[in-house]
Amino acid sequence: MPYAQIGPIAVQLPDRIETNQQLQDFFPNWDLKLIEDKTGIQQRHIAAEGETSSDLAVAATRKLFEQHQIDPASIDFVLFCTQTPDYPLPTTSCLIQDRLGLSTDCGALDFNLGCSGFVYGLAMADGLIQSGTAKRILLLTAETYSKFIDDDDRSLRTIFGDGAAATLIDASDQQSLWGFKFGSDGSGGDMLLVGDGGARPVEDSIQPRHRKRWKSRLYMDGPSLINFTVEAIPRLVEQILSANGLKDDDIGYYLMHQATWKMLDQLRTRMEVEPERLPIELAKIGNTVSCTIPILIHQMRQKESWNQESNNMLVGFGVGLSWAGCLWKDLYR
The missing domain is CATH 3.40.47.10 (Thiolase/Chalcone synthase)
Structure with a gap:
């Protein structure tokens, strides 16, 4: 029986970096030292205006394909986890399939989960592979929570960063996820x-x-x-x-x-x-x-x-x- 295996991973972070020092200069009344001691966060990457989760996911995938010589035609399913999709509809994973030039025989599914989403995605990928439905899955996670956060909100602005990860899930005869x-x-x-x-x-x-x-x-x-x-x-x-x-x-x-x-x-x-x-x-x-x-x-x-x-x-x-x-x-x- 085939099993899902976590293969290579590529990460895409927005170009813009927002540091705690920049926030301290802009908001002198914020106690950034105390906040950093609690959060452990010194800086975050923030998506540009008009830059979406799908943009980050596509960039991460292209990096994955380039760095690991992956043929796009070999992908037979896309799982896209995000809580910041491009639109209420159509399904963002379908748009990603088209932008990446993946086969039209490729399945595509969005699922709305946040912090537990990657593990849920692994379980779905494992089920697809064990059932014989898919052999090579692109598990994408991407978020742009910054678009929900007001500039003056020190409780959230100092915590959440934007980014995407593209994970290749391959079929294997060895069980590595259970x-x-x-x-x-x-x-x-x-x-x-x-x-x-x-x-x-x-x-x-x-x-x-x-x-x-x-x-x-x-x-x-x-x-x-x-x-x-x-x-x-x-x-x-x-x-x-x-x-x-x-x-x-x-x-x-x-x-x-x-x-x-x-x-x-x-x-x-x-x-x-x-x-x-x-x-x-x-x-x-x-x-x-x-x-x-x-x-x-x-x-x-x-x-x-x-x-x-x-x-x-x-x-x-x-x-x-x-x-x-x-x-x-x-x-x-």
Whole structure:
């Protein structure tokens, strides 16, 4: 039986870089030192006016094809995860298929998930490959949350960055992804939301959990999200370990959604995991939502300490509320 294997990854970040020092110069009343200590973020890449998630995804894919000599004709399915699509319709993945010159026999699917989206995408890719429906899948994640954020919003502007990652998923006779586990709780939908732009009238839409302090279309209740994360994610990790007959010592790295330093450090403490086994690598790019895990994998693969023989766990969590995890061994050479 064929299984999905994570192949090469290419990352595309917008040209514009916004640093904390630039924000401090523009907003002298903001305590950027305190904010940076909590978030661990020093700068973010911000999409240009008119630059969309599909633009970033297409650029990342072209980089992937060039760097790894991939024939576009070999792609038989596109999975595109974004919460900032180009249009309500048509499906953005169909537009990407056309822009990349992929075969018209290629399937194309958008799915709207944020911070857990990459793991969900891996599960869908694994299902397509195991069923024999597809052999080579392009899993794209791309976000431009900056377009939802007001310039004066120090709570969000200092956290979210834009970007895209293109991940090649190939069929393999070796199983490298297993133990998928998912969770969702829509009662927490009021913790992170954009309440306009959909079909439901704004006056009838989900309301923010607490008073909305900023003009941004995007609302986030950070403390509630941290509380959710430090309760749900250690439980998810334990469920995956137990279901697969593993213990913490059997895991090399916990590669988690890169939300903020504070959130991930609290997870390290709650799970009693050494810092090097739960890496935090968001200082130069910020929280790129669905892109953080593939970007993190790309970063880790470039480190001398990366051990391709270890069993790792991939964990995404956030908006929805939605969370997902799986086990992964890096068989890509």
